Amino acid sequence: MIVRARTVVTMDGPAIDNGAVVVSENRIVDVGKVDEIKTRNPGEAIDLGEQALLPGLINAHCHLDYTCLRGKIPSQKSFADWIRAINAEKAKLTADDYVASITEGFAEAKRFGTTTIANLTAFPELISQIREPIHTWWFAELIDVRAPGRANELVDLVRRRTDSLRRAINSVKSAPNWGLAPHALFTASNNLYRCCEEVAQQKNILLTTHLAESREEMELFRDASGALYEFLKSIGRPMDDCGSKTPLELFLAATAGRGLPNWIVAHLNELVDGDFELLEKSKTQFHIVHSPRSHDYFGHSRFPFERLRALGFNICLGTDSLASNENLSLFAEMRAFQKKFPAVSSEEILQMVTVNPAMALHHESVLGKICRGAHGDLLAMPLSGGDMIEEIIAFTGEPWMMVGGQIQ
Ligand SMILES: [Zn+2]
Numbered sequence: 001m002i003v004r005a006r007t008v009v010t011m012d013g014p015a016i017d018n019g020a021v022v023v024s025e026n027r028i029v030d031v032g033k034v035d036e037i038k039t040r041n042p043g044e045a046i047d048l049g050e051q052a053l054l055p056g057l058i059n060a061h062c063h064l065d066y067t068c069l070r071g072k073i074p075s076q077k078s079f080a081d082w083i084r085a086i087n088a089e090k091a092k093l094t095a096d097d098y099v100a101s102i103t104e105g106f107a108e109a110k111r112f113g114t115t116t117i118a119n120l121t122a123f124p125e126l127i128s129q130i131r132e133p134i135h136t137w138w139f140a141e142l143i144d145v146r147a148p149g150r151a152n153e154l155v156d157l158v159r160r161r162t163d164s165l166r167r168a169i170n171s172v173k174s175a176p177n178w179g180l181a182p183h184a185l186f187t188a189s190n191n192l193y194r195c196c197e198e199v200a201q202q203k204n205i206l207l208t209t210h211l212a213e214s215r216e217e218m219e220l221f222r223d224a225s226g227a228l229y230e231f232l233k234s235i236g237r238p239m240d241d242c243g244s245k246t247p248l249e250l251f252l253a254a255t256a257g258r259g260l261p262n263w264i265v266a267h268l269n270e271l272v273d274g275d276f277e278l279l280e281k282s283k284t285q286f287h288i289v290h291s292p293r294s295h296d297y298f299g300h301s302r303f304p305f306e307r308l309r310a311l312g313f314n315i316c317l318g319t320d321s322l323a324s325n326e327n328l329s330l331f332a333e334m335r336a337f338q339k340k341f342p343a344v345s346s347e348e349i350l351q352m353v354t355v356n357p358a359m360a361l362h363h364e365s366v367l368g369k370i371c372r373g374a375h376g377d378l379l380a381m382p383l384s385g386g387d388m389i390e391e392i393i394a395f396t397g398e399p400w401m402m403v404g405g406q407i408q
Pocket of ligand 1: 063
């Protein structure tokens with residue numbers, strides 16, 4: 001199948017005016033000027049006319065579990081209050097509600113041009129009930145911080161932790177692409193982070209976590225104070241890791257820095273100068289996801305994009321969940337980013353939802369760009385003759401789409 005468009009934005013070199021892409025089964029087999037393509041590839045061409053054709057977008061951080069919580073949680077006074085509010089909403093949901101929520105989320109993400117998603121789920125046992133319409137990395141979200149109780153219950157607690165990790169792995173590993181997501185330093189123990197790293201090394205999978213998201217998380221760990229500290233203490237979390245180190249220091253200690261390229265780290269809004277020095281010294285790097293609209297919803301500290309970019313970090317965009325965002329559009333996410341960081345070029349912003357997340361998923365040769373051998377995941381939207389990439393970012397409709405070689 002040949003698809004011709006006014007311009008092919010390959011994200012793999014300069015855009016091709018009057019270009020065409022050849023897709024066979026689920027892969028791109030040729031790309032170039034339409035005349036050359038037609039000489040090399042006989043057959044009918046679909047002409048999309050005055051449109052830009054680009055690779056399908058990649059959402060690097062999302063929780064489709066909570067699609068049904070859109071608009072349910074008004075912005076709260078503190079991050080701890082938000083956690084209380086989402087826990088109260090979650091308590092009302094059944095397994096069927098979650099399946100419906102995830103299914104609805106997939107449909108919405110796809111409608112907005114997303115063809116690959118890194119999705120955290122707290123319910124890996126539900127994955128088998130869901131047919132993903134787009135490429136999906138399922139990350140089993142793991143939480144093990146609970147009231148430790150009496151000392152003689154600790155052995156039992158460790159056993160239960162190991163059992164629940166094993167159960168989560170058994171459920172999630174049926175997915176073609178899977179990984180593990182120890183939720184955050186304040187909900188997952190050091191031991192759990194270490195176990196996840198071991199599994200990642202053995203099974204060659206990816207890991208993701210939330211890190212240094214809120215000012216309260218910084219206060220909790222560095223100062224042993226604040227609303228999140230008080231909340232976690234009140235539910236009986238062991239607080240002996242609080243009062244000296246920053247979240248980043250604790251994360252690097254928990255992971256021992258070995259498998260950092262396997263990690264996709266969400267947020268990183270709260271970093272102090274010492275953290276940047278640590279990042280500069282580190283021989284390997286993790287990947288970073290920023291969620292501009294969820295960030296605005298919470299009123300977090302400014303995301304230190306420029307400093308992280310200067311250190312060479314691979315930075316991606318994600319929507320986070322609809323418990324803190326209004327929809328799953330990566331176009332809206334790009335616009336929110338652009339508003340905050342007007343000096344960043346539109347090309348660089350588009351990379352944050354294409355080639356950058358493809359690299360974070362270790363699939364940079366087949367996702368996020370239009371080249372021979374890549375997945376047949378394409379989008380197209382009309383052009384009116386202005387700055388092309390600006391027009392793409394400003395796009396608010398539903399694009400023409402091909403997913404896995406199939407026109408949608
Ligand atoms: Zn998240």
